Amino acid sequence: MGLEQYKDVWVFIECFQGKPKDVGFELMGQGRKLADGLKQNLCAVVIGKDVDEAVKEANYYGADKIYVVQGDEYANYSSDAYGNVFLQLCRKYKPNTILIGATINGRDLGSKVAVSLRTGLTADCTALFLEEETGNVVWERPAFGGNLYAQILCSETRPQMGTVRPCNFKKPEKVESNNAEIIRENIKMNSEDITTKLIEFLKSKDDLGIKIEEAEFIISGGRGMKAAENFAMLQELADVLGGTVGGSRAAVDAGWIPQTKQVGQTGKTVTPKIYIACGISGAVQHLAGMSSSDVIIAINKDASAPIFEVADYGLVGDVFEVVPAIIKEFRIAKNL
Incomplete structure (x- = not known):
């Protein structure tokens, strides 16, 4: 399959107990720049239970499309459940670029999806920009203890993926008049296929x-x-x-x-x-x-x-x- 068949820039809107984390909205601003450069759509991906607030906010922060998967099995993050959802969405819609916050869960999800799709993942990025002539994202991250910065390309495979540090970018301005297309996918997962269970949440x-x-x-x-x-x-x-x-x-x-x-x-x-x-x-x-x-x-x-x-x-x-x-x-x- 040629790289030209992969379209759109996706941003994962991570939620905790139904509430969206800011890092997803911080990445919407960067995703917009990439999407405009590629002349493609900016899409938000929301997975969880009772995530209406996250969907509404993703619309305000400029999404053209919002993919939504809800269910009791997604109330808490698990690598099995969220990874399965993300892989099914990727295989169906074939995104060009995926941005994920470099949180504990985001790092886990990004690596699982990248390995399963046999594509590249640049971790802990602090900057990114587009090579418009090639369509490649240049992912920049510190290396050798922060003494230099590496610029990494994923030129042979798609989607090109990166996890980006929270608070590295400012959130864009809200546009409450935005009217994103909301695409709800009914993806279910059997509880026995989720190998990790949250027993109790203790606040540090x-x-x-x-x-x-x-x-x-x-x-x-x-x-x-x-x-x-x-x-x-x-x-x-x-x-x-x-x-x-x-x-x-x-x-x-x-x-x-x-x-x-x-x-x-x-x-x-x-x-x-x-x-x-x-x-x-x-x-x-x-x-x-x-x-x-x-x-x-x-x-x-x-x-x-x-x-x-x-x-x-x-x-x-x-x-x-x-x-x-x-x-x-x-x-x-x-x-x-």
């Missing part, structure tokens, strides 16, 4: 506050914080601002903060309104996870620290003097 204690990937204000600490107890000062500033605390890999490796709070190449990619880096030198691996923040404020006593090259505002000084002063000023301003 690290998820009880504001998730770092969803926070508008992030106060991050690095090696310059010197000890775990000093992160209480950053938490105080985060509480005043209504944000959360993050950290560099050095802080995580030292055991000062949990790995779920790590920002950077081997942690989370974040795009808050304000990112305050405290005692962080600014290694390229860390910058890869936060350089798309709206405003970056760096506090470091080393005036030559690389973090100042990307910061919108830089304060050269002792973090243990600067941060308490900032907290004091915000408390005065808020009458706290």
Whole structure:
């Protein structure tokens, strides 16, 4: 089968307990650029139980078509059930390109589908664009610990697939007047064919506050914080601002903060309104996870620290003097 028979750009809208995750809508903006370049449709794929909200939002974020598969067996993600649905849809409609969020479930689904379809999958992409003359997507991802970026093509097979980090792109503007074609597929699966079962969902204690990937204000600490107890000062500033605390890999490796709070190449990619880096030198691996923040404020006593090259505002000084002063000023301003 020739590559020209594969059409359209698909975006998987991942849901959790019926609620759509933002990463799918972030990818709708990138999918639109690819679809327009290919002169093809942008399609959303929604799988789950009670996913009407996700379907409605996928329409608002610009889908031309929405493929919907609902059923009790899809209430919770499983590799068997979701993989089966996605494979059946791919074999029936033959998409050209598939974008999936690089979440735990997205990574699992992408690899299962790619292997079954005998096509390529580029994992953990941070950028992508189209070679319009060839129709190939250029998938860009960090390599060798973030010291260089690789550009990967899937030129011989289709669909071309990639998983993309959450919070790497901004969500496009909603268009509530959009009128996508909704295609509902009745794909059922026997419970005995689903080899993994969800017994109970336990929420991590690290998820009880504001998730770092969803926070508008992030106060991050690095090696310059010197000890775990000093992160209480950053938490105080985060509480005043209504944000959360993050950290560099050095802080995580030292055991000062949990790995779920790590920002950077081997942690989370974040795009808050304000990112305050405290005692962080600014290694390229860390910058890869936060350089798309709206405003970056760096506090470091080393005036030559690389973090100042990307910061919108830089304060050269002792973090243990600067941060308490900032907290004091915000408390005065808020009458706290």
